[in-house]
Amino acid sequence: MEAMDRTLGAGMESAAPTPAEAKLTADQESFSAFYAGAREPLYRTLLVTTRSPELAEDAVHEAFARAFADWERVSAHPNPTAWLARVAMNQATSWWRRRRRECPDPPDRPARADDRPVDAELVRVVWELPTRQRQVVALRILLDQSTDETGRLLGIAPGTVTAHLHRALGTLRSRLLEAGIEELTNA
């Protein structure tokens, strides 16, 4: 039996993949690399925009599922991350899902070795920004999208994106000062 297994194994190793198999493998590797890099930033973006861990998780999952189903086209997109963000945000805003209530408070923040005193307050202040400002902060900062791309994703002019970001950062500064937080980086 062992000999048969070895023979079968050896035979499989020596068989050259068909072009279709090779392409499938390449697509899977390409998708896996993209998934590994984009999943966490996208989840955080959806977490901030939806204020719901459950909605964010579902939307990100669905978006990646759609990307996988049409990976040949999505991978050729000039900005696959933006494509994914658009799909995820559309998912999250559908009527069927939006009836679930947003969480008024951010979920408990897991402790990390490099935590700073300002972290928890920053999370809370961003969480409490108006919807549009949160969307802009999430797309511009957490997902690192350009002003133009953020405008396209949200359907607003680039100048409006800049105005929202400016107001959001102004609010953050004010709120941090009100909370007695004067430094961003000290441990």
Next chain:
Amino acid sequence: MRDSVLRHSDDELADAIRHAYAAYAAPASSTLGRRRLLRFGPIAAAPLAIGVVAAAVFVAGTVFAPPSAFGTWTATPSSPNPALVASVRDGCLPPPGPDWTTEDRANAADLATLPLVILDQRGRGAVALFAERRADGQASLMCLSAADDDGQVRAGGGGSSTGARETPAIGPLRLFTAQRNGSEWGTYTAYAGSVEPGVTQVTVERNSGSGVIASVANGYFLAWWPGDAYATSIIAYGAGGVALAEIGNNGWDFLDEDPDPSPGFITPEPSATSGE
């Protein structure tokens, strides 16, 4: 020292936000993924849980999706499809699910009482607006629906609000909702508001460069289109095609919860309202 936060640059503040949120990681194995993985059987390798979900989406999209509600869209509305008028309410209000809270059920029951004021038909697809002015503001429910070749109505996503803010009245024109909603046919954008008697037509100019004629009925207007173009101007006309009022989107974001005071409002010219 107290101003040290103020001295931090935008880039430093952005870095601090990234650092603060870096603690939140996407769940390693989501409930959705586990549930579908069990349903469709085990498959090896990490990203394949995604693949299983993808297969489910693909099958649903190719076998069960009706003809697109978008492909036949027109910039001018047509007469409402009677089949949609008759059944759109049931299609737009989802049946209660097992995970619905008492509050969910109460909200749905409340929305179910709103009267249908407009069905804005554009080709195969139509957006229904259920609306009512209440003491605490404007309540509305909007959803996209389409009838397939067998006359079966499918609802494709929308949104609702109660106690909604409205723009100030610009002459006889108010805007109370601007939505971009996902649907099984893709994203659509819709604007709705109220008009006073005397308004015979409302047009919406878009950043894409082309205009859309809104449906006007029962004291409301509604216009929608596939995609995510946004309105740059909404104009109300009266008898004889006289422009009565315009809400311009001069850098103001219709979707903003807390817009800066009215940079986009354009009051009508006196000659437009007086007819001089």
